[in-house]
Amino acid sequence: MGKDELEPEARDQIAWIAQRYIDDAPFSQNAPRVEDATKWLDSVDKALLNLVAAYTSSGGGGAKAYAESIMNEHLAEAGYARFSDLLERASAAGRAITCARADISGDGHPRFDERDEWRNMIIRLWKLAQDRGWKPSTNMMLVDAAADDNGAESRTATRFIEFVGILQEALPPGLPRHNKTDAALTKAVAEATRALRQARNENSG
Incomplete structure (x- = not known):
């Protein structure tokens, strides 16, 4: 998936995808x-619960009914429903x-993450x-079967990861993500495409 291998149509699609992200x-x-x-919803919810609890409490007796009747008069003058109706709305x-x-x-609410x-x-x-048959993968590729000095095998990013890394280099400052290491x-990328890869595996199974 090198730069020189891309057809004009594919380049246009990639440019559109990148510009969509920039925008x-x-x-x-x-x-x-x-x-x-x-946090704001919790505070409003708590206030509503306290209001409903205070209104439905058993205390007050005739004084409560009297005070509510006066409240209802003022609410009516202002064009509002009775206080009990407002409590139903609460x-x-x-x-x-x-x-x-x-x-x-x-998960992944678009306006908050x-x-x-x-x-x-x-x-x-x-x-x-x-769609273009490039077979994208997130599996780190084994470079050399021989172990290095630390006893670990050497691995490198797939071509798709390399492609994403190159694309990110062209993005405006502040927009590249997770670009410090190939790993x-x-x-x-693996987390972002997990659902797509699972669906592909299920269809091929």
Whole structure:
């Protein structure tokens, strides 16, 4: 998959994939963190629970009913529903918070994880390589069967990993990821493409 081997159409596709990452990365980099979002939801949820608990408590008696009737008069003047109706909405809001917390805490939420855009780029490159029959792989290749001085075999990155590394060198500063070592890049690409590789193995099995 060397540079000189790429057909014009393949180069155009790679350029589009890289440009898509360049365009999209700033949005995810500046997105709020999942932890901050869930923390805010937790605080609102706690306030709603306290409000509902205070309203449904057994204390107050006639004083509670009297105070609520006056509140309802003021709410009506302002065009709002009765206080008890607002409490029903608070309960609904609590359920919505539970759903929202589950949504944004899901794996790889695109608006909250700056790694997602990089992973999306890798997945697009992997699919392109598969479609063109390049047989991408993340298995480190054995260079020499003889052990080195430390008793470990020498391995090097696959051509696909090398290709990703070269592509990243052309990206604007701050956008390359996991590029310090071939091993780190290989691990990151393997994690990004795990689902695709599993599907390929299942189909070939």
